[in-house]
Amino acid sequence: MPYLQVPKGTRDIMGKEIVLWRKVEEVVYETAKNFGYEEIRTPIFESTELFTRGVGEGTDIVQKEMYTFTDKGGRSLTLRPEGTAPVMRAYLEHGFAVQQPRVKWFYLGPMFRYERPQAGRMRQFHQFGFEAIGFDSPACDAEIILIAWRIYERLGLHKLSLEMNSLGCPSCKFRYIETLQQFLQREIHSLCDTCKVRLEKNPLRVLDCKNEGCQTIFQSPSFPRLQDFLCEECSKHQETLLATLRFLDIPFSINPRLVRGLDYYTRTAFEIKTGELGAQDAVGGGGRYDNLSQALGGPKVAGVGFAAGIERMVLLLNKMGQGLHALETLVYLAPLDGEGELHLLVLGRRCEELGIPFYMDFADKTLKYHLKKAQKMKVRFVVLVGKAELQNSLFLLKDMFSGEQWTLSQEELLKKLQEEKNSA
Ligand SMILES: [Zn+2]
Ligand SMILES: [Zn+2]
Incomplete structure (x- = not known):
């Protein structure tokens, strides 16, 4: 019988690639903390109506791309295709609109769209996003853009460009659409x-x-x-935002055809691209959604946010040659017999307590196997215990890079590893 495979458009994320995922996630968490944005985790599935109302009947997402199913209770549910409508649903459901109308939130997790799979575009894909709800100042739009900008900079993407547009309010948009x-x-x-x-x-x-x-x-x-159809309020918002971006030294260009596919966007729409690999790759985008709350049956609430796909970022970082070493193990513990296993696991526990990353293999293998594996893992140090070392409660430490080796007591060994870890 052939092995079962993952469904089309999904994949296992593993091995060396995980290092890049963790890096992106860490930068997102760090930047969120620095800007004072709190994490929110909404369910993977929501009522289908949330997206038909919040994303819009006429959009490609709702028309063609949603994973919608009926559960055993007869409810129509949809795997979330994006993060903003669920965040606004949570905001309204928990009464923030009344009690604490201004919130700054971020999220990170899987989204689902039935699309033609290609490099960097999957049916289960992952996004992080930032949402500032209850703020109508154009400076808040600028803060959102600055957060996105900082995340890309921290990840080492420097050839960034920002495209800006304004979609106006419903009345400007209506006149334009006509x-x-x-x-x-x-x-x-x-x-x-x-x-x-x-x-x-x-x-x-x-x-x-x-x-x-x-x-x-x-x-x-x-x-x-x-932009020729913007009302006075909308063009003032846009001008103030652009002036703020100039103050922040964030270069931008105006792209009058930047619209974004979701109905709830008003005024600001933006997209960030990187030229890091020659061609311009879009790495994220967002905008203002002052009509979303009302589309979901709530009061008028301002909001601005952005979202970015993690697959695309990981692909870029990988091509840029980042993060090619997987585990950052400092020391490989190589027992040669059963008694060695006991002593090395005790040593391993001490390593872990001291924050020294170790990898322990077991004694059913030869010395040759251990050294080869340590080399393959690119681990700097190997600790061995043979009969002679065991008798004197000593350990043999080998530096795989220089070839040097030392016979040390447990405390001397841990001290040396700690020094090496701190200087790394
Ligand atoms: Zn307007
Ligand atoms: Zn066309």
């Missing part, structure tokens, strides 16, 4: 089939179509641009 639809109706013969459908259901989505025919239409000098 004009856009009229314009596109006249050009309908050049639109791709997908965009012909979008034109009716979600016309803003036409703007991020990659089809050549559609791209040609966008190049037209008379193509309507959203």
Whole structure:
């Protein structure tokens, strides 16, 4: 019988790659702590209605990409395709809107979308995101962008660029969409089939179509641009935000076609790219969602946030040659017989108490096996105990890099390992 395999679009994350995952996660936690954002963990599945209302009926996510199922109680549930709607659901459900309307939260975890799998895009994928709810100041949009920026910088991605746009409020958006639809109706013969459908259901989505025919239409000098339709309040918000970004020394460009696929975005939309590997890779994006709470039946609540995919980051870091050593084991404990096993496990316990990372193998293998394995693991030190060492309560320490070796008591050995660990 053939082995069972993981479902298409999912994968096991293991081995050396885990080091990069941990690195991304640690940077996210560290940056969140520094900026005063608290973690929130929402369920993996939610009622389907949360996403049809919170993400929007006309979006690709709701139309094609959701993992929706009926449970044994007859409820329609959906594996979360994104993190913002669940966070807003939690905010409303726990009464924050009334009791403590301003919160700063972040999340990290798996999301699910039925998409065509490709490098860095999976059906079970992982995202981290930051949400500042209850704040309408444009400086808060800038803080969110700064957090994203800092996370990428800390991860060693330096060739960063930021694209900015404003989607306006419902009234600016409504006026723009009307004009856009009229314009596109006249050009309908050049639109791709997908965009012909979008034109009716979600016309803003036409703007991020990659089809050549559609791209040609966008190049037209008379193509309507959203920022020409912004009301006074919305353009003031945008101007203040851009001025704040200049103060923060975060360079940006305006991309009038940056729309993002989700209905609840208002005003600020942004995307961050890196040129670290030559071509421009999008590494994250976000924006303001002042209409999300109302879409979910709540009061009017401002909000701004961003999300980024961890798979993409890990892929980039891996290509940049980071994190190629898996475990950071300092010492390999190699017993040669049963009595050696006892003594080395006692030593291992002391190592762990002192924070010295060790790996213990067992005595059913030869000295040759142990040395070969230690070498393969790139472990600096090996500790051996033979008959002679056992009789005198001593240990043989071998430096695999220099070839030197010492016979030491347990306390001398631990002292040396601690010094090595601190100087590493
Ligand atoms: Zn407006
Ligand atoms: Zn198109």
